[in-house]
Amino acid sequence: MNKKLNAQCVCNNHLMYNNMKVVMLKPCEHMIHYDCYIAQDTNNCKICGETIKGIYAKNPENNQRMIDILSVTDFSNDTKININTLLKNLFNILYVSLSVPFINKIEDGTDICRKILKMNNVKLTIEGYEKTEVKGKKIYIANHSSQIDCILLFYVLRCGFVLSSSLKDIIFLKHITDTFKCVYVERGKKKNTVKKIKKYFEKNDSLCMFPEGMVSHPSTLVNFRTGAFNVGVPIIPIVIKYDNAIISNNYYELFAKMASGNNINVEMTFLDIEYPPFDKSDIEKIRTKIANKGEFMLSRVSNIDINDFKQ
Incomplete structure (x- = not known):
């Protein structure tokens, strides 16, 4: 590997x-x-x-x-847009769309997440939630195989996220991410990422990250980026398994899929807390634990800039 x-x-x-x-x-x-x-x-x-x-x-x-x-x-074609269900959800779509500009507290965000999950007929099963009750600062890390991962995790954890700086340009998302103090990072700037996360922890106790740095196929787990492991904060790994994972490169299509009642069953499992410091071997062991629990196949892919591979 x-x-x-x-x-x-x-x-x-x-x-x-x-x-x-x-x-x-x-x-x-x-x-x-x-x-x-x-x-x-x-x-x-x-x-x-x-x-x-x-x-x-x-x-x-x-x-x-x-x-x-x-x-x-x-694998975006694995889920479809159901026009009939989409039309039935028009009221909920309108509610979510009009509510976004007025979000200013955690409860507002969880209410919108609840509406979106309901439109998808999401059935969520959680195992090991008691592990989140550990006192002190902590970073949650999860595998990333659907664009509703953030919705699910915010609904459960109610904490900020580390997100790609490219999402700043999406008006619909910007107000939400700014309200919940999400951390924007740029690819290839690891030191800057760690610095931003440490600053976040000056005023907050928990943060959620996707160490793969990308959406990968639901049956695989790609290499982890190391930012989360260089902050000096305990890590709580999370395994998310879907029977029907939603992705799309088009945000209008994505939202239509999220309102199409795809009957999604999700299993979310919290693994034992991991304590720093972490070296490369420790990071790979944590990745393997997530893969074993989720029955994911380990991929050698790394989401780093293509120029970093060039000679």
Whole structure:
């Protein structure tokens, strides 16, 4: 598991979010959209420069290469928009939309989360919640396989999140994230991330993070970024399992899916608290514990900038 693979294509788009077939290059194992592979004007990998001798494509085999490809394979078509249910939920959609500008306290946020979860017919089962009652500062970390993860976790934990700075541009989300003091971070700026989180803890006791730094396939778990483990705060791992995970690269489509009554069953499990300091071995052990509990396959993919892979 020492080798790390890219989550971003040479076209600078994420491998997962374009509904495009993903292939792995031989022998370097870097991944690329199949269309980008066909269109390139060289026989060398544009990431490492190694000569390409063929490709691997996703197939039913559960060997490591197939797990890696699966972890960045788009699964947005697994959930559909139900027009009839969507129309029945128009009142709830209107309620949520009009309520967002007036959110100013935790209870407002949990009320909206409750409405959204109800529109999805979400049945949530929680195990080990008593582990959250530990006193003092703590960081919750969870696997990330759906864009409703934040809604579920805020509804249960009522704490802030670490989010990508790219979400600042989404007007619908900005007021919510600002109200609940979420921490915005930029890819590749680890020291700045840790500094922002430590500042957050000057006034707050708990924070939630997705150490994968990306949405990955529900049956896999990609490598963890290390920011959460460098703050010097105890970690409480959370395992989230869906029977029907929702994602979309289009926020209008995402909201339509969230109002389509997809009958989602979710299991949320809190694992034992982990205490700092954490080294690379400790982080991998925690990732393995989450994978074992959730029955996730471990992927070698890391969500770091494509340029960090280039030679």
